[in-house]
Amino acid sequence: xxxxxxxxxxxxxxxxxxxxxxxxxxxxxxxxxxxxxxxxxxxxxxxxxxxxxxxxxxxxxxxxxxxxxxxxxxxxxxxxxxxxxxxxxxxxxxxxxxxxxxxxxxxxxxxxxxxxxxxxxxxxxxxxxxxxxxxxxxxxxxxxxxxxxxxxxxxxxxxxxxxxxxxxxxxxxxxxxxxxxxxxxxxxxxxxxxxxxxxxxxxxxxxxxxxxxxxxxxxxxxxxxxxxxxxxxxxxxxxxxxxxxxxxxxxxxxxxxxxxxxxxxxxxxxxxxxxxxxxxxxxxxxxxxxxxxxxxxxxxxxxxxxxxxxxxxxxxxxxxxxxxxxxxxxxxxxxxxxxxxxxxxxxxxxxxxxxxxxxxxxx
Amino acid sequence: xxxxxxxxxxxxxxxxxxxxxxxxxxxxxxxxxxxxxxxxxxxxxxxxxxxxxxx
Numbered sequence: 041x042x043x044x045x046x047x048x049x050x051x052x053x054x055x056x057x058x059x060x061x062x063x064x065x066x067x068x069x070x071x072x073x074x075x076x077x078x079x080x081x082x083x084x085x086x087x088x089x090x091x092x093x094x095x096x097x098x099x100x101x102x103x104x105x106x107x108x109x110x111x112x113x114x115x116x117x118x119x120x121x122x123x124x125x126x127x128x129x130x131x132x133x134x135x136x137x138x139x140x141x142x143x144x145x146x147x148x149x150x151x152x153x154x155x156x157x158x159x160x161x162x163x164x165x166x167x168x169x170x171x172x173x174x175x176x177x178x179x180x181x182x183x184x185x186x187x188x189x190x191x192x193x194x195x196x197x198x199x200x201x202x203x204x205x206x207x208x209x210x211x212x213x214x215x216x217x218x219x220x221x222x223x224x225x226x227x228x229x230x231x232x233x234x235x236x237x238x239x240x241x242x243x244x245x246x247x248x249x250x251x252x253x254x255x256x257x258x259x260x261x262x263x264x265x266x267x268x269x270x271x272x273x274x275x276x277x278x279x280x281x282x283x284x285x286x287x288x289x290x291x292x293x294x295x296x297x298x299x300x301x302x303x304x305x306x307x308x309x310x311x312x313x314x315x316x317x318x319x320x321x322x323x324x325x326x327x328x329x330x331x332x333x334x335x336x337x338x339x340x341x342x343x344x345x346x347x348x349x350x351x352x353x354x355x356x357x358x359x360x361x362x363x364x365x366x367x368x369x370x371x372x373x374x375x376x377x378x379x380x381x382x383x384x385x386x387x388x389x390x391x392x393x394x395x396x397x398x399x400x401x402x403x
Numbered sequence: 404x405x406x407x408x409x410x411x412x413x414x415x416x417x418x419x420x421x422x423x424x425x426x427x428x429x430x431x432x433x434x435x436x437x438x439x440x441x442x443x444x445x446x447x448x449x450x451x452x453x454x455x456x457x458x
Contacts, residue, residue, distance in 0.1 A: 112408035
């Protein structure tokens, strides 16, 4: 605890607990979390502690204990010990000197991220598509090849990005024997924008050690043959960082500033959605983006979505607006989310999601 | 309103294990339909799907 400091009246001022600016509490229906945006992690806390951190911010421990009529003195001491242990905050005399982070989210890019789906029947002009994404400022691209890809096929896609502005490319490709770890590692070295390669339909599950550049290469046995594999909501997909947290407070964390081109060339918000804004062979990405309603879903944030608005994970969850519990209600919960924020329980996976099959089960 | 103060050693407040955070590759609830159309912001029109290239 810091030493007491005199206040303006000259009397010693009791220290108060302040969360670090990057540690932000989020209340859920059954429990809360403190998101540590700097360490990219979160800690579960009781809703009682959330109340202390928000409604009683700036009060001394004595004042807080007094508010609860000293009924929970032991618990309150335990709470502050916990917060200090996890380095979520500190004692201070003048908390006003530590302002909150500005969580307004802004970006100069018209599109920040894109998905490009490819299958056996795709006739994409990669140079044209990636060039247009460059013009829109796109930073991250995920290329999902649902078919078994040759190295040359992957190389052709990556060559189109060689002189572009993309900062990262995630590749998903169907397995062929030539997609060996060495070959993929060499591909990633040739194209430093590649940040992740996942090979589906592989004979065995295998996660390679990350390359020195941070690129990960992973082999999965699942056959991922359609966009319907997408939309999973799970702690493994949570993104606990400042960018996502700030964006998620006002925007949709899946669709905001996203553009997709499906395997047939249809320009969509997400390949899993049915609505097309034109085919990329006939309509420029700029024109599609300029169409009324292309951005209609971008502003659906988790505070507006049924059930999600009561979930403590709502600002770190990636959401899904394509597969909904109620297809007629754009504000309904993602159908693939099995978390119940009212009991804080995840239901065990029931069956294989559509779009993913065990090996040999694909049609 | 005063809240009941729960103890932190409750299972509810334990960190997720590595297994719990591992990305799922299979298993989920059945997929429902996707929305057929988006809700129009300014009213219904029929010609918005393929406007063509207006540039």
